[in-house]
Amino acid sequence: MRPPVAPYLTVSPALAAIAYYTAVFGAKQKAIMPAFDGLRIMHCELTINGGAVMLADAFPELGHTRIAVPGELVxxxxxxxxxxxxxxxxxxxxxxxxxxxxxxxxxxxxxxxxxxxxxxxxxxxxxxxxxxx
Structure with a gap:
């Protein structure tokens, strides 16, 4: 069961973020869904410190997210x-x-x-x- 509130991060490249969060926080991968292009991640759920953090690559072609401007802070x-x-x-x-x-x-x-x-x-x-x- 997930906690009542869980952050969902848009991060590209998502595979690099998953590796970073695993190394830093000891994140455990609970679920992952690759995109049809074979390059991006549509959805990933990680367990970090007993809670859920979800993430995906940006999919600007779907009109719901945008690629971050380099150097821009979230x-x-x-x-x-x-x-x-x-x-x-x-x-x-x-x-x-x-x-x-x-x-x-x-x-x-x-x-x-x-x-x-x-x-x-x-x-x-x-x-x-x-x-x-």
Whole structure:
């Protein structure tokens, strides 16, 4: 069963994003549907940190999505809540070593978590939180 809310990312190339999310977050592929062109992904569902993240390549020819402008930042963010604060540091280190752009290095937040943010190589922003004890 999926959580009640799950982000759906448009990301091209989707296969590269799937590989990145697997390496950084330990994502597990739950479902994948290749497109008829044999080059793109119509739909993929990943399990990340116990939740669902879905993604697909852009299909501008269908009129529902557009290809991102190079260098353009995506306006939505995905927030991950970890069970331990040190997981924030571990994920941030993996993400940035594999091409993610750091925004906020791991720090103690005023709201009581270990917190960090980064942009993945596809422009999506990830917020990482882990409880301080």
């Amino acid at each position: 306006t939505a963010s995905v927030s991950l809540e970890f069970e331990q604060a040190d997981m924030v540091d571990d994920v941030f280190a993996k993400a940035t070593s594999l091409g993610g752009k750091p925004e906020t290095s791991p720090t103690k937040s005023f709201w009581g978590t270990r917190f960090a943010t980064f942009r993945d190589p596809f422009g999506h922003r990830w917020l990482l939180n882990g409880p301080l004890r």
